[in-house]
Amino acid sequence: MRNGKGTVILDKTPKRGFSTAEFRQRTAKAQVQMAKAGCAGLLLTSEHDVRYFTGFHTSFWQSPTRPWFVFVPSNGKPIAVIPEIGAELMRRSWIDDIRTWSAPSPKDDGITILKELLLPLSRKCARIGVPKGHETSLRMPLGDWECLLAALPGLKIYDATDIVQGLRMIKSAAEIEKLGHICRIGSKVFSEMQHIIHEGMPLEEVFRQFRLTAIGLGADDAPYVVGAADHQGYSDVISPPSRRPLQVGDVLMVDSGSTWDGYFCDFDRNWAIGHASDKARRAYDVLWRATEAGIAAAKPGNTCRDLFLAMSSIIAEMDDCGADIGRLGHGLGMQLTEQPSHAAFNETELKENMVLTIEPSLSYGDGLMMVHEENIVLGSTNAELLTARADLELPVVV
Amino acid sequence: MRNGKGTVILDKTPKRGFSTAEFRQRTAKAQVQMAKAGCAGLLLTSEHDVRYFTGFHTSFWQSPTRPWFVFVPSNGKPIAVIPEIGAELMRRSWIDDIRTWSAPSPKDDGITILKELLLPLSRKCARIGVPKGHETSLRMPLGDWECLLAALPGLKIYDATDIVQGLRMIKSAAEIEKLGHICRIGSKVFSEMQHIIHEGMPLEEVFRQFRLTAIGLGADDAPYVVGAADHQGYSDVISPPSRRPLQVGDVLMVDSGSTWDGYFCDFDRNWAIGHASDKARRAYDVLWRATEAGIAAAKPGNTCRDLFLAMSSIIAEMDDCGADIGRLGHGLGMQLTEQPSHAAFNETELKENMVLTIEPSLSYGDGLMMVHEENIVLGSTNAELLTARADLELPVVV
Numbered sequence: 001m002r003n004g005k006g007t008v009i010l011d012k013t014p015k016r017g018f019s020t021a022e023f024r025q026r027t028a029k030a031q032v033q034m035a036k037a038g039c040a041g042l043l044l045t046s047e048h049d050v051r052y053f054t055g056f057h058t059s060f061w062q063s064p065t066r067p068w069f070v071f072v073p074s075n076g077k078p079i080a081v082i083p084e085i086g087a088e089l090m091r092r093s094w095i096d097d098i099r100t101w102s103a104p105s106p107k108d109d110g111i112t113i114l115k116e117l118l119l120p121l122s123r124k125c126a127r128i129g130v131p132k133g134h135e136t137s138l139r140m141p142l143g144d145w146e147c148l149l150a151a152l153p154g155l156k157i158y159d160a161t162d163i164v165q166g167l168r169m170i171k172s173a174a175e176i177e178k179l180g181h182i183c184r185i186g187s188k189v190f191s192e193m194q195h196i197i198h199e200g201m202p203l204e205e206v207f208r209q210f211r212l213t214a215i216g217l218g219a220d221d222a223p224y225v226v227g228a229a230d231h232q233g234y235s236d237v238i239s240p241p242s243r244r245p246l247q248v249g250d251v252l253m254v255d256s257g258s259t260w261d262g263y264f265c266d267f268d269r270n271w272a273i274g275h276a277s278d279k280a281r282r283a284y285d286v287l288w289r290a291t292e293a294g295i296a297a298a299k300p301g302n303t304c305r306d307l308f309l310a311m312s313s314i315i316a317e318m319d320d321c322g323a324d325i326g327r328l329g330h331g332l333g334m335q336l337t338e339q340p341s342h343a344a345f346n347e348t349e350l351k352e353n354m355v356l357t358i359e360p361s362l363s364y365g366d367g368l369m370m371v372h373e374e375n376i377v378l379g380s381t382n383a384e385l386l387t388a389r390a391d392l393e394l395p396v397v398v
Numbered sequence: 399m400r401n402g403k404g405t406v407i408l409d410k411t412p413k414r415g416f417s418t419a420e421f422r423q424r425t426a427k428a429q430v431q432m433a434k435a436g437c438a439g440l441l442l443t444s445e446h447d448v449r450y451f452t453g454f455h456t457s458f459w460q461s462p463t464r465p466w467f468v469f470v471p472s473n474g475k476p477i478a479v480i481p482e483i484g485a486e487l488m489r490r491s492w493i494d495d496i497r498t499w500s501a502p503s504p505k506d507d508g509i510t511i512l513k514e515l516l517l518p519l520s521r522k523c524a525r526i527g528v529p530k531g532h533e534t535s536l537r538m539p540l541g542d543w544e545c546l547l548a549a550l551p552g553l554k555i556y557d558a559t560d561i562v563q564g565l566r567m568i569k570s571a572a573e574i575e576k577l578g579h580i581c582r583i584g585s586k587v588f589s590e591m592q593h594i595i596h597e598g599m600p601l602e603e604v605f606r607q608f609r610l611t612a613i614g615l616g617a618d619d620a621p622y623v624v625g626a627a628d629h630q631g632y633s634d635v636i637s638p639p640s641r642r643p644l645q646v647g648d649v650l651m652v653d654s655g656s657t658w659d660g661y662f663c664d665f666d667r668n669w670a671i672g673h674a675s676d677k678a679r680r681a682y683d684v685l686w687r688a689t690e691a692g693i694a695a696a697k698p699g700n701t702c703r704d705l706f707l708a709m710s711s712i713i714a715e716m717d718d719c720g721a722d723i724g725r726l727g728h729g730l731g732m733q734l735t736e737q738p739s740h741a742a743f744n745e746t747e748l749k750e751n752m753v754l755t756i757e758p759s760l761s762y763g764d765g766l767m768m769v770h771e772e773n774i775v776l777g778s779t780n781a782e783l784l785t786a787r788a789d790l791e792l793p794v795v796v
Binding site: 066085130145159208221239240327 | 481624
């Protein structure tokens with residue numbers, strides 16, 4: 001909610017989790033796509049894909065020790081093949097068929113159970129979908145994957161990247177509510193940071209204060225905090241913090257991904273310390289207007305390429321190459337970055353209920369670069385901001 | 399540092415990063431192992447392996463969009479094949495040969511550069527190492543991996559899991575210093591939590607206070623906070639928090655992994671709210687003594703299996719199956735859990751400078767379980783605690 005002055009009012013906290021109806025719907029939609037692709041099932045191994053179809057939500061994935069599998073058959077509910085340690089939590093989900101083993105078991109970490117599950121399909125020379133394209137990775141040992149394939153010689157593997165990403169790109173009302181909530185928290189954090197940042201504060205302390213403020217204001221966590229500060233501007237946007245104190249003449253940028261109930265916001269803000277150079281002010285103004293152009297172009301029917309070109313045409317006022325970030329924004333959801341990418345190569349059609357970042361960047365000489373970012377949701381005719389829009393001019397803190 | 403009363407005094411913050419000498423040594427050690435295995439190089443794709451050999455340290459890996467590669471040749475420095483957005487940060491490392499492309503580029507995300515790099519080895523039918531065993535995964539699209547292999551038909555892939563994990567299991571002095579620092583911070587957090595936790599506090603708020611306290615006391619982040627609280631005890635150890643308020647008669651467990659400069663502590667603590675049942679007290683006592691037995695058995699020359707058996711023999715006083723967690727502790731370092739696993743199947747010899755968790759668990763009826771955990775470093779003859787030892791008896795908070 002915005003009160004018309006660009007400040008954000010924190011709303012009531014939404015409900016955690018999702019209804020069974022929502023998981024049923026996700027599964028049914030996947031099954032429609034699977035039928036079109038001639039797939040007898042989907043085998044999923046990543047945290048996000050497993051969570052998307054089951055609701056299984058735990059930080060335990062941070063341990064690389066155990067693989068977790070979900071098989072979405074062509075009909076009926078997904079089947080979980082998981083370590084026994086997760087059975088109690090999975091039983092609280094909508095999944096009925098939960099097959100477990102005592103993990104870790106390096107010689108057989110779920111492979112025999114998977115083989116038994118998939119052998120009938122292998123005998124029929126069926127095709128199953130596995131995401132193996134852009135932005136995916138197989139979250140199990142490669143050696144185990146090779147063993148599994150060798151034991152199922154009839155099975156045909158179909159690249160199911162588009163099926164899974166295609167579904168995940170379009171958010172449900174409940175997902176949008178969660179994303180809106182964390183974007184509002186993120187906006188409030190940046191608005192507080194304006195009063196916390198000061199000359200002499202080490203960059204490391206800026207990051208620490210950001211995290212404390214985000215968690216204090218209701219984020220579950222702030223796992224992604226990167227940024228930079230340097231004289232007249234910065235040249236890198238993915239670094240961990242140094243202990244260098246902020247100095248008059250610096251431009252500071254903090255980019256952040258905070259989470260609530262497993263959903264991310266992802267946006268950044270810039271500040272000048274004490275005063276700003278004309279060039280930095282101009283870069284900021286160009287990016288502010290490029291963001292406006294991006295938001296205006298973000299409507300159903302346009303493509304990611306259109307969005308990219310709309311931003312690029314403004315960025316070109318100051319920089320005709322663009323900072324080499326490779327794209328000008330992306331999808332947002334359970335991951336800090338999701339499909340689609342706003343890039344010249346991407347003809348993905350924008351659709352209602354996509355949640356996107358609008359993220360123009362530019363280089364403005366002497367190795368300096370600047371980035372801007374907002375988060376939006378697409379309605380039926382136009383985009384709505386989920387973040388409180390950045391100040392019109394590069395804000396100066398003292 | 400411990401002051402003899404079980405409380406921890408926070409020491410001076412160590413230096414961030416590592417010396418070039420350390421990266422040189424890691425690389426040289428890998429090259430010795432590669433020579434033994436007849437490998438002409440190692441191809442690495444995971445955040446931890448890339449960081450281990452280069453020092454490249456960024457949260458940017460949280461975005462799944464871009465793959466990152468490091469090739470460790472049989473002689474000389476590692477070669478980075480990375481998206482242009484990381485070039486500036488990689489140039490600050492000890493790596494000279496940095497080959498970049500403008501990513502994302504779904505049709506060719508670094509694959510042409512990798513092909514050029516590896517083609518001479520393929521022509522010689524050389525063998526390169528790729529970690530593909532237990533606790534590893536290939537952090538790049540499976541489809542890209544298949545394309546790469548198809549373009550390099552002479553290349554033989556050797557499972558380099560043991561080479562990389564074998565090196566990473568033995569920590570350097572600088573790594574132990576970082577691990578000690580974050581364990582001291584973690585200990586201080588738990589000691590503060592004792593005063594923060596109270597009847598009526600929702601579990602979600604316990605987690606939030608844990609994170610705030612950890613970051614406030616100097617952790618860079620507290621990415622792993624899980625736990626449970628329920629009447630007389632808990633039955634699950636990997637769940638996100640509920641909003642259920644703590645009640646008299648609950649046993650609360652918080653397990654946590656906080657980080658400093660990319661290194662984790664990983665340990666838990668238990669508390670009874672108001673009062674504890676005799677059974678919960680007894681479970682706690684058994685686990686406290688099992689931990690002692692584990693620490694005593696953790697010495698060079700013994701194996702992980704010895705460590706497991708030492709703990710199991712005490713656990714058997716109350717539970718002869720063990721809670722089905724699959725192991726009783728593990729290695730600790732850049733990841734929340736690393737090799738080795740303390741399990742009956744694991745004959746890995748314990749060595750000086752391993753950093754380990756000692757993590758006995760048991761079931762004590764009615765579906766209830768309890769876990770304990772401490773972090774230790776192995777000296778030449780015995781283990782030293784990195785964490786302030788848990789109270790001798792189940793602490794009661796009101």
